[in-house]
Amino acid sequence: MGRPPCCDKTNVKRGLWTPEEDAKILAYVSNHGIGNWTLVPKKAGLNRCGKSCRLRWTNYLRPDLKHDNFTPQEEELIINLHAAIGSRWSLIAKRLPGRTDNDVKNYWNTKLRKKLMNMGIDPVTHKPVSQVLSDLGSINGLPSTGNQIGLAANKDLMNNMLPTRTEPSNPMVEQTQEEQAQFWENQVQYQVLASECVQPNVVFSEAASSSSSSSSSNLTQLSSPQQSYNCHNSQITPCSSSFDWSDFLHGDSIMWSEMQQCDPQRVMSSSEAFGAVACGASMCEGRSNSGDSFVDGILDRDSEIRAAFPELLDDAFDY
DNA sequence: AATATCCGCAACCGCTCCGAC
DNA sequence: CGTCGGAGCGGTTGCGGATAT
Numbered sequence: 001m002g003r004p005p006c007c008d009k010t011n012v013k014r015g016l017w018t019p020e021e022d023a024k025i026l027a028y029v030s031n032h033g034i035g036n037w038t039l040v041p042k043k044a045g046l047n048r049c050g051k052s053c054r055l056r057w058t059n060y061l062r063p064d065l066k067h068d069n070f071t072p073q074e075e076e077l078i079i080n081l082h083a084a085i086g087s088r089w090s091l092i093a094k095r096l097p098g099r100t101d102n103d104v105k106n107y108w109n110t111k112l113r114k115k116l117m118n119m120g121i122d123p124v125t126h127k128p129v130s131q132v133l134s135d136l137g138s139i140n141g142l143p144s145t146g147n148q149i150g151l152a153a154n155k156d157l158m159n160n161m162l163p164t165r166t167e168p169s170n171p172m173v174e175q176t177q178e179e180q181a182q183f184w185e186n187q188v189q190y191q192v193l194a195s196e197c198v199q200p201n202v203v204f205s206e207a208a209s210s211s212s213s214s215s216s217s218n219l220t221q222l223s224s225p226q227q228s229y230n231c232h233n234s235q236i237t238p239c240s241s242s243f244d245w246s247d248f249l250h251g252d253s254i255m256w257s258e259m260q261q262c263d264p265q266r267v268m269s270s271s272e273a274f275g276a277v278a279c280g281a282s283m284c285e286g287r288s289n290s291g292d293s294f295v296d297g298i299l300d301r302d303s304e305i306r307a308a309f310p311e312l313l314d315d316a317f318d319y
Numbered sequence: 320a321a322t323a324t325c326c327g328c329a330a331c332c333g334c335t336c337c338g339a340c
Numbered sequence: 341c342g343t344c345g346g347a348g349c350g351g352t353t354g355c356g357g358a359t360a361t
Contacts, residue, residue, distance in 0.1 A: 016329070016355080038346070054347080055330070090349060102329075105350075110327055324360070331353075339345080 013047045017056055021046055025053060025061055059102045066098030070107055078104060078112060083126040 028044035034057070038050035046053065070078075074096055081092045087108075089101035096104065113123040122132045 014331075036346080051346085052330075058348095059329075087350065101349075106328055109351095322361085324358100326358075327356095329353105329355090332351085333349105334351100335347105335349085337346090340343085 011047070012041075012049045012052070014052070017060075021048070022056070022061060025057055029057065029061075059100050062100075064098055065100065065103075070099075070111075074099070075112060078108060079116070079126075082108065082112075082123075 024044045024046055025040070028040060032043070036050075037054040040046070040050055040053045041048045044053075048056075077095060078092060081095060085091060087105070089105040089108075093099050093101040093104045116123040116126075117129075120129050121127070122129050125132050127135075
């Protein structure tokens, strides 16, 4: 039954590391390389948990680590990647040679987040704070749509607006870890490309020059316009985006299959129209102050779909 | 000079996933 | 098949130095 515990947690040393302890780790790794960390404390003569040894090595002792300040280019890359994939520090750190996820995370929490807020940019959504507040006002004022498409739309929107540890767009579809990793890797690749396409130093010089947070002077301007839509920072996608609105509706697989059986042709046209409307709405949102919004587009299409499938939607989802 | 407050960072905590037993 | 540890990750904490009062 299982393995023995890696260490006696009540008797291992905790807290700051001494130079002597560091030297022991370094000596051990230089002689034996990195292997089973649970064996390291015993073999290196340390009264520490193996997990603590691994953290000390990866976050501080690794010879390839940089210990100097972050460069403006690194800052810019962190901001762009955070806008694309959220707080996936390990993925972001992989793009910054010599930096650890802990480095990046600390730098974000202590410097970059405040820097963005001082510039009037919400560090979570990477939108101007004024726009975030107005978006929240719109969402709070939404009438109840009364069905799952409306709920799914709002949920999806919120997932995009709040980039926590969200998974790829369709949670109902089984995805392997490799596929999910590939998804985020693609996001990273895109943001790297986007950041390479823009002129350097646009970020802070432009945003810092204006204390008001107009939509024309924020980080969202960095992204290449031909790239795909990303709700985190209001990037706009052409409607030929790879995003598939049928995937969106597939979020409720039962309802989707019922709709398909009921009338596949209607499902297809509704799905396409749904995508077109929402895509158009998102374009309007990107132009800002147009009076239309992404949410409005979804709600409009929601009404159309409700009208198209009253037998499936109204009874079950009016509450 | 003494104290309070702020800030940065190293380290820890708790969780998930996977594989060993 | 269930339990447990290893590894990796993101979030949080707490210490120590810097700065303000």
